[in-house]
Amino acid sequence: MPDTKKVLYIGGHGKIGLLTTPKLVEKGHEVHSLVRNPDYKAELEGLGATPVIADITQQSAADWAQLVDGFDVVVWGAGNGGRGGADLTFAVDQDGAIALVEGMESLGEKAPRLIMISYMGATTNEVENDGGSWYAYVESKKNADNRINSSSLDHVILGPGLLTEDPAAGITVTEPSSVRDGDAKTPRELVADVIAEIINEDKVPPHAPLEFYTGDKPVSSIWES
Incomplete structure (x- = not known):
């Protein structure tokens, strides 16, 4: 097995984050879990993670560069998903993610690998621009993913x-x-396994991107071209 990794999971108290963390800890990886709310610290520590308290909307590219320096892998599992309105969705899912990418790019060859959870x-x-949360989410994820792909x-x-x-x-x-298939379903636990x-x-x-849904092949089949 390859060497164990130092992993920063951004949005570690999300459903996928809570499923992923123990899977990584079990394999010996060192998991640091970034959340905004310090009330989650005890729960994350109980899973074997080291809590990192930070507000995504307040992180500049320079802040991200300093934060991720020294990690082997960064997982972006954060997302407002429209729950706090369009402005907050853009701030987290678009601006926060792009600031992370810019910060990681500034590290050059020292930059960790980035795993972005998208959809x-x-x-x-494409959706109609009605100024609502769903439009903000769609545009945010599109812009963030395209920024990653151009990096x-x-x-x-x-x-x-x-x-x-x-x-x-x-x-x-x-x-x-x-x-x-717009109706294809993917268990969150399967995302954690991937x-x-x-x-x-x-x-x-x-x-x-690696697009997937529930099926009958083992997770190891993601390596097949």
Whole structure:
């Protein structure tokens, strides 16, 4: 097995973060979990993570560079998802993510690998501009993913389908040229398994982005081209 990694999970108290952390800790990885609310510290420590308290909306590119320096992998699992309105969605899902990318780029060859949790079809999805939260989310994820793709960072963007609370079974990885199934469902636990697989194997899957949903193949099939 490759060497264990020092991992920063941004948005560590999210549902996927709480599922991913123990999987990484079990394999010996050193997990630092970034959250805004210090009330989550005890829960994160109980999972084996080291809490990092920071507000994504207040982090400049320079702040991010200082924060991520020394990590091997950064996982972006944060997202307002429209819950706090359009302005907050843009601040977190777009501006915060892009500031992270710019900060990581400034580290040059020292930059960690970036794993971005996005959603299936994020870079091509189009919705009417009604000024609402969903439009803000769609545009934010599109702009953040495109910024990552234009960077020189070692990265992988994950594109799960509709997230569910179902237990993880197998996986189906979609081909880049295939027609996307808008009703395809992806258990959050499966996303956690994919993140753990990428970190455990210490490499990037051949699919860009890696779009997937529940299926009958093992998670290790993400390495198949």
